[in-house]
Amino acid sequence: METNAHVELTSAEISNLWTSYVQGTMMICGLRYFLAKVEDPEISGVLGYALDKVFSSLLEEEHLPSPQTWDHTVMDSIVYTFSDKLMMFHITALIASGIGQHGIAMSDSPRRDLGLHYLRLAGEIAKYSEYRANILIDKGWLEQPSIGVDRKTLARKKD
Template identity: 50%
Template sequence: MKKLYEILIAQDKEVKEYLVRGRQIAQQHVDLFSEMLISEDLPAPMSWDSAVSDSTTPVFSDKLMMFNVSSMVAAGIGNYGMAIAASPRRDIALKYATLLPEIALYAEAGAKIMIKHGWMEEPPQADDRNEIIQG
């Protein structure tokens, strides 16, 4: 049986690894919140895995997949922020807050991949004040 990494349609190895990592992070988050719901006798959401195609023919470019994943990650970070602000339960807000650093690092890794391939321009950086003083 082939591993998910081997059958993922992305062409670039680094993009494949990034997408697999994202899937693992998402699954961990789903599991965490599903456990919380189940422990409160509430229904947990179903997985959408059944809608995944078994095609091995690339339908979308790596550039488009990275753009879409980056957009969804940015939206997810915003959703977690809104959830923190709107949740009356501190324990749930704390869960969101502890998950944000992992997502932020994932978003940064995606941006670096896109910059490396020329799919995104590097954002302007602040001047290095120490270098200016030395120089």
């Protein structure tokens, strides 16, 4: 079997590329909108993150259309409609959704090249997510989630 042979994308792979591209463009659109509205320079640096265009190029290589981007819908108003805290939490939701989609897409494709793209991008997004989480913690906007019970400590207290 030839390893360099061209392999057509499956319908599931096309669907996942499409979905990943739409989620990526939605995140870019949200980041651009929020970036124009944010007041805190530290938050502005976090929102300046740009995503890879790998999904559109993979669709183009297969002569498949890419979804339309929504960049043109971002208004140039500088009215501060949302708080910096709310904008950061919206970006958090988009990040979680993107990482989840990459995991689904990776598990749905037998192609190693697609898996590597998804893995690389999920790693980049996870690094960005950690940086963003640290800012949320520093600002007191993110509390420690509930954690499991420390059974060893509980056992010692009974003695």
